[in-house]
Amino acid sequence: MKPSYKKIIAVLKYLGFSIERSDGPDVSFNSRFKIQKIAYLCKGLGIDLYHKFTIRVHGPYSHVLAQDYYKFPEAIVNLETDYVLNESESQIADEIKENVLDHYLTKDYETELLEAVSTIIYLKEENPDISDDDIFATVKKMKSHLKESMIIISNNISKELLFKPEYLTEEIRKELDMWDNID
């Protein structure tokens, strides 16, 4: 098994993710779909993975990752890996859990939320200066089944996920304090 695949399994294990099988030995469509999106979120947020993802048609999607779980389904179904996440990888997994997997929308719309957030993170990775309007229009065109509210909420989640502490300058901190202290 390749190191990147072991790393993805380690993230899924850390997240307490349960993977369903299809009727045969393979991973179910539902689980494959979620694995792809979570794996891309990991990569998009900074976990070093060799898998390359495409956004077209079924994206974010990695053909090589799909080959990995078809070749080694047992490892991912049983979450077997000898890879141990380092501190920064665990932090990224925590952020994914807190902002996406534990979001109130996942109760009924887990796959849509994963799809929307991972798509938006991909678009922002491709074009960091993309505006909210362009994000909305592009996602709506690519994934017409997603509701407008889902795209807006997912865009807000993507901002939380991509936010880095160094963005919080003294000037912004002061302004936030002012807003917090308004009666």
Place this chain on the structure above:
Amino acid sequence: MSTNQILDEIIKGTERINSKACTLNRSLLLALCYYFIDGIQFRELKTALNISDGNLSSNLRALTKVDYLKEEETILDKKKIKYFSITKNGKRELEKIINWIGLIKKLLEEDKNETEL
């Protein structure tokens, strides 16, 4: 392989390829389902190919009927969705199409070599 042999192979290849699969849209559907081995949802194919529901449905039906694609159903977020994946026969047919196009490419390259001489 000589030019005559290549031409013979192209003509023989035409007979081997199932003309029901070798339209532009159907070849593309086979190629996409070959690449996205997880399977592709109807709605994803519709957006990607930018064709009508009716056109996509009839192409998918034709490919499913000859056992090149298989249609399955699953539940995503409590909604029933259809997805399509390629079968062994579908992979074999796509490989025939690719080989046939490869022969045409080879033939044209032969021609180019002669022009350059």
